[in-house]
Amino acid sequence: MAELIQNRVKTGGQRAIHVNPLRFAPNLSDLISLLKDKWIQQRGTCKLCGGELVPRTSNAMLQASADRIDSGNPFYSEENAQITHLACNLAKNQYGTDQFLEWLDVVRGKTEFSLEEDTKGVCGTARGK
DSSP states (O other): OHHHHHHHHHHTTOOOOOOOOOOBOOOHHHHHHHHHHHHHHTTTBOTTTOOBOOTTOSOGGGSEEEEESSTTSOBOOTTTEEEEEHHHHHHHHHHOHHHHHHHHHHHTTOEEEEEEEETTEEEEEEEEO
């Protein structure tokens, strides 16, 4: 964590440029229909964590977010779209599905977590129940 903080301090204030990936979606009316259908199929729950989706929330983390299941597939389609919390979507995209699900297990208390000392400091080791 200390190295991450040092890197953030070192790079603070620097401008970053990135290219947004190409994405494709159906026309607006078909897209709205697709999202309504997904909402009904998912019964108003996040497809990643299973938590309730909260319409019209001011909490950005809880906002509903359209997620492409396979990020390598640029199309928002019936087969490649799901609705998630924005926080879940961002975490999955940043760290990958496996790490996201492992994190979710720890947060839900489904994994024992032991702290062990190593040469760089304290690290955690997760063990499934």
